[in-house]
Amino acid sequence: MATRDEDRAAARMERAAGPLSAQYRLVTIAVLALITIIAFEAMAISTAMPVVAADLDAVKSYGLAFSIMLTAELLGTVLSGLWSDRRGPFQVLVVGQLLFAIGCVVAGLAGSFGALLAGRAVAGLGAGLNIVALYVVAGRVYPASVRPRVFSWTSAAWVLPSLVGPPIAGWLTTTFSWRWVFLVVLVPITATFVIVLQQRTALDGALPQESPAPADLAAERRVAWLGLAIALAAGLLQVGAERLVPFSPAMLIATLVGLVGVAIVYPRLSPRGTLRMRRGLPSTMLSRLLLSATFNGAVAFVPLMLVAERGLTPTLAGAVLTVGALGWSLGSWVQGNEAFAEAKPQLVTVGGACLAAGIALLAIVAASDLHWLVLAVGSVLMGLAMGLATSSTSVLTLALSPTEEHGRASSSLNLSDVLGAVLGISLSGAVFAALHDPHGSDVDVFVLMWALLAAIASLVIASGRRTGS
16 A cells, blocks of 8 residues: 555656656757757748749749658658667757758758758758657656656647748748748757757766677668668659659659658568558557648648639748647647546547548638638648647657667657658649649649548548557
8 A cells, every 4th residue: 555655646746747847947948949940940941932942943843842851851760769779869969950950051042942952851861860869858858647748848849830930931031031931040959959968968868888789780770771771762752753744764763663662661660560550559650650641741732822823922821821830739738638648549530530621621722712711720620630649649659669669669650750741742742743734723733632631641540549559
């Protein structure tokens, strides 16, 4: 009985020691700040990209500006998991922030679309390193009872940049230049870099004392090569898919090789049975991949449709994405509430249903004369879905894997997240590039694209039911 009382007392103390308590405060600030910076760049670029693509004469290759960054993020994701497990997350965060900053500078100063893509790739590599390392920090620094609130807060850290990012990006683009959308992140990332340097001991925690066995080193090298392979395969897939029309045998071969490469390598970097929707961790990974694919594939083209088809300014187009943050915030709050601590699989399932409904509404608005403001409802539904489901899959991943494998499990989760985004945007980009009419309307293209993504999003309902242990 005494032991049970002691356990309950310890549990109460852990709950009281929230993410902003004295022992966690600076680490929490660093984590939230980094997420906010990465989120701002993602949301802000979505708003500015119609102008960037037009300025650099690359409207047809619109999707590449998003997917090339995600492709490099794939490599960073795989390397970060290995590096974090072996050396702790501190070194990974330092290198990741430097690369992210350098990439933003290159993109902001780009004089051609090729230079812009190069900057996006470098920034993507840094983002991949950062995000996985932050998951490892969550697993090592915070007790299990605090993690749901941490992931709720990190998910909510997308809310502020989702609210202010698009309007700021629209204002910078119309008042000054789209280049400042990339360059403006240098100030906050410098401040975050200083915090990370000061928190080395807390971030690294207990590191392994024994030297890795030769077999472990060989396994890590294998995973690193697989990470490079999947990044190259995804790159071939997206470049080839967006250049299939007019028909090119070389681009068809690139697309097929990339698709086969992803199909072969991804199962080797994810838990066994992921593509078969095996119960537990494998279905958690598949759910995350499907959520990311459909959400990112849909939302990336919302500003382009509003600017090109409805004549809105970048600022107003970005406002539609902004209101989606309200749904994301609500979903994140629900997920972090203790009343839903044991209902993570159900939250993933509900999230899948909301996401499919939100994307379907985008297609309905594009196909009809409904006012463009109705798109805001779809945006809120999609945000609600992601707030509910992505945080839940993060909590499930750590709960279903041992502490010493949090880096690898987090790497697999983020790999699924990023690969899903690459596949979703590649699919949307391929449809748009193949059917784009440079002299007319693309309404039918947007309808087809979003209807297809809504159908894929509905698969999360099935996978979510199998995420429990």
